[in-house]
Amino acid sequence: MNQSAFFHDMTLDYLRPAEPDIGRITDFRFRCAHGDASQVHLVCGSEHKKMKLSETDNGFDYYDVSINIGKDPFIYHFEITGRDGSFSFYDKRGAVSDVMESMRFLVIPGFSTPTWAKGAVMYQIFVDRFCNGDPTNDVMTGEYAYSGFKAKKVEDWGSYPDPRTDFCEFYGGDLQGVLDKLDYLKDLGIEVIYFNPLFVSPSCHKYDIQDYDHIDPHFGKIVEDGGDILPQFEKSNKRAERYIRRVTNKKNLEASDKLFAKVVAEAHKRDIRVILDGVFNHCGSFNKWLDRELIYEDVKGYEKGAYVASGSPYRKYFSFSQDKWPYNASYDGWWGYDTLPKLNYEGSKELEDYIIGIGKKWVSEPYNCDGWRLDVAADLGHSEEYNHKFWRRFREEVKKANPEAIILAEHYGPSRNWLSGKEWDTVMNYDAFMEPVTWFLTGMDKHSDEFKPIRVGNAREFFDTMLYAGGENFTMPSLYTAMNELSNHDHSRFLTRTSQKVGRCDTLMSSSADTGIRKHVMRQAVMIQMTWPGAPTLYYGDEAGVCGFTDPDNRRTYPWGKEDKQMLAFHKEMIRIHKECPELKTGSIRELYAENNFMAYGRFNRTSAIVVAINLNDYEITRDIQVWPMGIPRDAKFKQLMVSDSTGFDVSPTTKTVTDGILSLTMSRNTGYVLRYDSFEAITDEEFWSDNFFGFD
Incomplete structure (x- = not known):
């Protein structure tokens, strides 16, 4: 049997419905080469369900079976018997001689994630560094002290963060600034804003929340500085008195909450969702x-x-x-x-009720947020047992308040225990996206603390980690909503990693993070980001060429008026491609080619297919890529959507022809390609208007 022709995944083309309810009759489909198989069985536990040949198309046979999946997790694989007497198993890794339990397919009845989040283009905003829209709410220098340092208002918007005192340095970014830039985000193609914490807090990062009930007036509005004089500050600390008046003043808090509700409403008018950072541990x-x-x-x-x-x-x-x-x-x-x-949930049911209430409050009227990103979610509580108990209740209550809210957790390491359909929807995809992409393209770790040359261009490690390690974690509902970032507030900027320079701003000058960078590598990374399953998430300023070592240097300001115009234009084009091609949002994925310094993969559904190819070599190569396993015709034509090399990028729509199922691709050095086959573009006008095309009798 031709095992390269085998295919099944949990997308709508092979599992219908893709997110079945409890007790739903569900249709499973398996594909193999035409005439290869004598029998195909779906195996669940001790049951072997014989599949029926139902369709032949483009040299493939499709086998179907319908099963009531019940209420418990439905775990399965396939067994294929060939007409030539051969036998094979099939699990998430593909055709195998032995099934691995953790790589069997898994459907969780009743578990679905919001449709709007699947493949959504997200944008992370660290508010203090994005845009200062209202200077009247700025933190004043010396307004208060925190951890032995006085708060400082930074006058130079473009200056580097101080690695010693950044937590109490304030550049003035606020929600009015976000409101002013919503049209910029809409034009860029953003579909979701993820805010770093917004609630009352003395730090610029606000992961040390002071009051969960209100938006910080320094991000919102300060309508008055008045309030009762506090005796302990009458003589000793007039600045701290001013801070207390500002952040405890009910008018300021209410005005700030109202402004945030306006930001969400205006974002929604532009079809942009909003998710909040929940720091509940x-x-x-x-x-x-x-x-x-x-x-x-x-x-x-x-x-x-x-x-x-x-x-x-x-x-x-x-x-x-x-x-x-x-x-x-x-x-x-x-x-x-x-x-x-650390919050002691086990010691106080009242605390648990309060935080659950916070979870519900901000996804409900009048704020109407679209979900939560959960900070260090696996750390909450003092035991794993309680942790799971809390998140089960959190999910249940938040989904009652807003059924379309997403619950997205920060987590490193295996997350399958929380992605059971009863707790988190998905995770920030460090392990099966940020890290392997960084290793393959740069050899760096995500903090720029280590460089391993052996990892650069290691396509085998790339696919094994991205596809197979990710496969152990994710079911389809979680995979297609996973947050795929290249940079964020905790790790070095990806553009800085391209220099392969090891260090942080406490060992190297901040300015050195901008030197030695390779923009073509950044573009290759964005190509992968915008074509891999999941929700591609930009960290503010990445699209404008912002550099930086790890925290706090990664929290530089957005360079309004000084953007890297080419990088910005490239991001806009790749976002457009991502949004215009349905197979990039919810389609299947398949490895197509892997060798040192070169790899290619495909995204596809039954009507279209994308090929992404990355050449890291410093010389031109030609590779013959088998594209027929994506189910497309063996004489298909691909249109070039994007090509990037060391000189720039190009979106000229040239055509490349497939011969007998093979795409012969010549790539100059340091190049990335995105190519697309669309069955509708291949149809002639005569075929399109014929009755037969639409299946009419």
Whole structure:
């Protein structure tokens, strides 16, 4: 048998419906070469379901079987018996001699992810560094102190973040700035905004939340600086008094919440969704529940904090080292950081209810957010058992409030236990996207801490990690919504990684992150990002050529008026290609070619197909790529959608012809190609208007 002709995945062409409900009759389809198989069985547990030959097309036979999948996870593989007497198994790896349990296909009845999120183009905004639309809400220099450093207003928008004090440096970016740039995002092709934390917090990154109930007025609106004079600040710290007045003032908080609701509404008018960062594992030492810094000590309307008051209603929200007064003995901090007190859910049902309420609040009227990105989600709680219990309840309650909300977790390592259909929808795809793409194209790790030349151009490692390691984690609903980033707020900018320079801004000058970069490698990465299954997610400024080592240098400002115009134009074209080709949103994927410094893969459905080819060699090559396994005609014609090399990129629509199922492709050095076959473009006008084309009798 020709095992290269075998194919099945969990897309709509081979599993219908692709996200079946509990007890649904579901149609499974398997493909092989015409006349090759004598029998095909779908195997689930001890049951062997015989499949029936139902269609022959383009030299392939399609076998079908309909099964009631019940209510439990439906785990299956295929067994194929050839007319030549040969025998093969088929699981997520393809044709194999032995089935691997973790690589069997898995359907979870009743588990679906939002349709809008599948393949959606996302854009991550670190608000303080994106755009300053309202200078009147800026943090003032010396307004308060945090971790021994005074808050600083940065006057030079283009200056580098200080690696020692960046957490309390403020450039002034805010929600008004985002509102002002929504048309820019729409024009770029963005479909979802992912905001880094927005809630009240003393830091620029806001992963140390002070008040989950409100948007920070320094991101929102400061309508008045007034408020009661706090006795402890009358003489000692007038600046801190001003901060307290600003961030506890109800008018400021309400105005900021109202502005955020407007941002979401205006984004929705432009068909842009909005998801929030949910930092629920820990809060900040400034938090009104702990109040280590005495922010809320004498503010009207706030209870005493657990750090200072024996009778605080929030005492059980935290794990103190002793359960008696004084409570300001040491408390449990995330990774030992005393500015990030870990929340003690097991100790307080009230805390759990409160955070669940926060999860529901922001996806409901009047804010109407479209979901959550969950920070360090697997760390929440003090046991894995409780962690799963919490996220099951969180999912249930949030989905009741907004059935179309997505629940997307930050997680490193295996995530299958949380992607069971009862907890998270999907994850930030570090393990099966960011890291393997970085290894293949640059040999660097995602922090720029290490360079391994042996990884550069290792196409076998690339596919094994992207396809097969990812296959162990994901079912189809999770894979097609996974957040595929090249850069973000925790890792070095991808463009800096292309220099293969090891270091951070505390060991190298920040300016060195901009030197030695190879823009053609960045373009190759974006080609992969915009054509791989999942939700391609831009980190603000990547499209404009922003560089930077890892945190905090990766949090530079967006260079308005100084963008890399070519890089920006390239991103816009690749986003357009991604959105115009349905097979790139929800189609199948298949490895087509893998050798050192060269690889090619295909994305396809029954009507169209994309070939992506990347040449990392410093010389021209010609490779014969078998494209017939995508199910296309053996004499198909591909249109060039994009070609990029060391000089730039080109979208001229040249044509390349397939001969006997093989695409012979000549590529100059350091090149990337995106080519497309469309069956509708191959149809003549006479065929299109004929009754037979539409299947009429």
